[in-house]
Amino acid sequence: MKRANPIPEKISVSDTQTLIQMYHRGVRNFESQSLRNLDLTGLDLIDINFSHANLSGSDLSLSYIHRGNFRDCHLMRSQLQGATLNQANFSQANLRDSNFHGASLQGAILCGADLGLADLTDANLIDADLRGANLCSANLQGACLRGANFREESMVNSTMLQSAILDDADLRGANLKGANLDRASLKKANLAFANLRGVSLKNANLEGVNLEGAVMSDVDASDANLSWANLQDAKLERINLSRVNLEKGNLGGAILADAKLNYANLKQANLRGAKLTRTDLSHACLQYADLSDSSLIRAYLARADLSNADLSRANLFGAELSSATMVRIVFLETTLPDGRTSSP
Amino acid sequence: MLTLSAPPTAKEVSPMSLTKVIQTLVEHSESDRICKLLYWVYTGRWEATSEQLGASVIGQILPALVKRTPSYEVLERRLYKAASVLNKPERYKQIATIILKACAGLYPCDAAPSSPQTDQFLNSINPEDSVEDALPMTTIAQPDRFELRRRVMQQVPPLKVKILLFSVLRHPFSFEDIDWKALKSQSLDNWLAELTETFPAIDVLEKKLFTQAAELTRLDQGAQIAEAVVQAFRLQIP
Secondary structure: OOOOOOOOOOOOOOHHHHHHHHHOOOOEEOOOOOOOOOOOOOOOOOOEEOOOOOOOOOOOOOOOOOOOEOOEEOOOOOOOOEOOOOOOEEOOEEOOOEEEEOOOOOEOOOOEEEEEOOOOOEEEEEEEEEEOOHHHHHHHHEEEOOOEOOOOOOOHHHEEEOOOEEEOOOOOOEEOOOOOOOOOEEEOOEEEOOOOOOOOOOOOOOOEEEEOEEEEOOOOOOOEEOOOEEEOEOOOOOOOOOOOEOOOOOOOEEEOOOOOOOOOOOOOOOOOOOOOOEEOOOOOOOOEEEEOOOOOOOOOOOOOOOOOOOOOOOOOOOOOOOOOEEOEEEEEOOOOOOEEOOOO | OOOOOOOOOOOOOOHHHHHHHHHHHHOOHHHHHHHHHHHHHHHOOOOOHHHHHHHHHHHHHHHHHHOOOOOHHHHHHHHHHHOOOOOOOOHHHHHHHHHHHHHHHHOOOOOOOOOOHHHHHOOOOOOOOOOOOOOOEOOOOOOOOHHHHHHHHHOOOHHHHHHHHHHHOOOOOOOOOOHHHHHHOHHHHHHHHHHHOOOOHHHHHHHHHHHHHOOOOOOOOHHHHHHHHHOOOOOOOO
């Protein structure tokens, strides 16, 4: 229901006390007000309208502002730690360098908001709308982003998460399509079944990350660290994993058709049942890798090191293996490049 | 009913060394207090008189406690934390030290796999034969940290949860800079993990949380936060 605006044309809220008194009198609309450096700690300001207001330097820690309207609001370097901001609207707001530590932003709209350098550690961002938001160098360590939406159709407005810290973050089922996560840290984060189509993860740290069942087609993860990562059953068509560290990674059942894995470190990786059709594995280290039951049809393995790899029941039809290191390989019912099958 | 489902984690515990530790503690001049402290740590219940426990409690609880405790550091933290909340914390910290000294050999630094004999020995400990009657409380299984965190966060702001957990695990939160720094230095995951290590019995955990929530008047929604944490843990119990 739309509220009537009881505020006179030119009101001036200069201090916290005035704002509280007005709020208690039923005033909800503080649109375009200059409310800088106010202490609103622990206040209950449900449904308040701060759109286009200037709240920079204000302290809203532990406040309860459910469904608050902060559209285009200026909240740079503000304190919002522990605040309840569920379903609040922060679209296009300036939240740069603000503190949201342990805040609850469930279902909040943060489209196009500037959250650069913001502290969002341990924040609840479940089902938050973060499309087109700037999260460069933001700290999201331990945040829960389950079901959050980062997807932006236009690459120009893609969600920026460069150098963001997302260690231990919960991103299960999140839609990150097209987001830029270059140099981001996602150590031990949970991205199971997330949509990462077209994401840029160059030089990102994904050590121990869970990407089981994630969609990562057309992702550029070159030079990323994916050691101990779990990519079981992930869809990785055309992914660029050049030079990545995937030592002891789990890629069992993953679809890696047309992927680039040249110079990748896949030592002791689990690639059992993986689809590696036309995959570029040139110069890759596949020592002790488990490639049993994998499909390597027309894969490019020039100068790859396959020493001690297990190729049992793998299909190497049409694969380029010349110049690959093939010492102590386990061949058992393996389909060789010329179509013959190795004897058991 | 309590089950000892956690995998054996104390490495290379030979039956002989465990028996020796038990014997040392039983014969110790402070065996009554050792009994009480071990019983408190393991069950979350306090027995004022040692007669109700009997010296055999050491032999029953210690192997089970060692089995459920992944490292010496965790055992140390559990014992000292449990001692610190008692009426005579300094006295019981000394008792904790006695137990820890005796148990030091059970946790070597290297991560050698446990021997089959050890597993056999530890698995042979049947709580139904030994301490079942003394352990009516439900204990928290190793939780899925992502699920636990999500469940808690969905109910109450995470920072408020951290304030309550800090108050339970350290001291009532002062809202001063020093406490804010200490609070932020650890993630919610870590606070929740420490909570389960310190209070493995859900009933004790529940009591602690609600008591602290009532005392922490500056924190609104205290009871709601306590309830959210307890419910999240209860959902982890199979």
